[in-house]
Amino acid sequence: MAKKITIRDLASAAGVSVTTVSQILNGKGNRFSKATQEKVLHLRDELGYVPDFNARNLILRSSKTIGVLVPNLNNPFFSTFIHGVDSTARKEGFIALVFGANHEEDLERFYLRQLMERSVDGFIIASASITAKTIDDLLKPWHAPYVLFDQNGNRAGDRLEVDDYQGGRQAAEYLAKMGHQKIVMLHPTNPTANVNNRLKGFTDGLHDAGIDFDPQQDIVSAELTKIGGYDQTDAVLAKHPTAVFSANDEMAIGLMRGLHEKGLSIPDDISVMGYDNIDFDEYVSPKLTTIEQPMHQIGEEATNMLIKRVQNPEMDLQTVHLPVKLVTRDSVKNLKK
């Protein structure tokens, strides 16, 4: 294996000092002649010099890196979220390292530890199965800030709030307006705090509209995936609802597959409503009515908040509030017509 080009090699080739090379490469070369600057930059490319990140990192004490933990790369919700994180991080000169931990607590701990060892400047943790307290305990040695998403309200700190309660209410109000009285909710088996807020808003909204809804009776629990929703088709049908509200689109799309396989027509036989507004909603038949979360913006805002905190650890607590909105398509029937 050939020897790697060092900054010393580059300095000696250019006939200048290591300090000069270092300043020019770090964009602080104004005090040197244009010719010197160009010579160094040209030789860098010609010799193929790449700065050693680990050495630089030890000196700067910042890796310009944020760690991102999501449950499931296979859910389009999170790929859009990651796109928001990525593009914002790059704009600010940071790199986002993303890991999918599949709701496995051991894996979440493993990745957090790996990220700590790699000296990330901070963390964005979405939908973790481990609690905020455990995360606090784990990350304390590293003194790195983090933004939790999907566990609103569990701790003091910077807060990114998406209006889950209101999202649940909007779903309830829409189904009530369409004349539905007998409604089932598909809810995840181990709900995070934000999903429970959706349920609370949904329950309150139905009650305000005078519709019976008992979370003990009218919820079907499912894994938060397409196959999870699909697997609960029989359990949903056993409750004879006219409409089903699913805590995310993936479960709703899985349920739709199950209903089709039973020969049922959506929305004529049964209405289905989702949550998230992933892009696949427009590619299933019928197109899925849902509550839209601003996924890309959530990624952007979480990243902005984290980077501000990294750059200014003593600043006041930040709060960002993001709204949700109803998106009506073709999967809910108007029973009043």
Added chain:
Amino acid sequence: MAKKITIRDLASAAGVSVTTVSQILNGKGNRFSKATQEKVLHLRDELGYVPDFNARNLILRSSKTIGVLVPNLNNPFFSTFIHGVDSTARKEGFIALVFGANHEEDLERFYLRQLMERSVDGFIIASASITAKTIDDLLKPWHAPYVLFDQNGNRAGDRLEVDDYQGGRQAAEYLAKMGHQKIVMLHPTNPTANVNNRLKGFTDGLHDAGIDFDPQQDIVSAELTKIGGYDQTDAVLAKHPTAVFSANDEMAIGLMRGLHEKGLSIPDDISVMGYDNIDFDEYVSPKLTTIEQPMHQIGEEATNMLIKRVQNPEMDLQTVHLPVKLVTRDSVKNLKK
């Protein structure tokens, strides 16, 4: 910000030398008493000591990290691929850093450079828009091995081959068997080498079955996404095919949406066939007939090959060959019935 716990702090708290701590933490503590070993491990957790990866990295000259570049995190094909990479890497004590570059050449270069600076041990590069030669030039200074996926045959080196030619042939043979004579292929605007192999196999298969197919006439070009397929609905219909073979499932699913919006019935009015076998294929109506690529296994094998090469740079060239297979569902009509 409180001070980070160092190995010195830990040694002094345990009343042993730094070398002792280091050996115990690196799993080489057998020559010390059980009590000493337990004391050090206990204090590590209690004090929250985390080894400094960057310092260790400078010493070991290996980061136990592989860099992974994919075009599109939003395509389920790549999230399954990444899952295969991730789990295999972890088994071997490596971590995979994954970046989606959206087929943008500048972004691909940016991430490759970032990964080089982070001293990754090697790279898996899937469906890059930059050529193998450019990648070679870029990575040469770092002397790190890489595995290219989706650019089979472009260079000497370790080869992971998926049988794209055969996949194209299988699609052709199936459509011919179902009695289709007038067939259009949806092909990406900037095809990678592997997708062109699919086209070649498809063309040869149709010709062998005595069916006219002229790549100049019978191809519709599209962006390799759902919306890309959707946008070409009119262009496809203008050619009046009885069946469409799409170079990936996402474009096929997009086209299905477009056909539904025109009031056409699949497969009664027109048949659609995809490529990849992403999980969404079973959630669209009708379920999509396709050619399955072993996505998870591709991720596993690419990772195994790369890690073997990292650990043994002088070993003989590796070749791994992975098959594809036809998966019949409900989106292709049998015209012979």
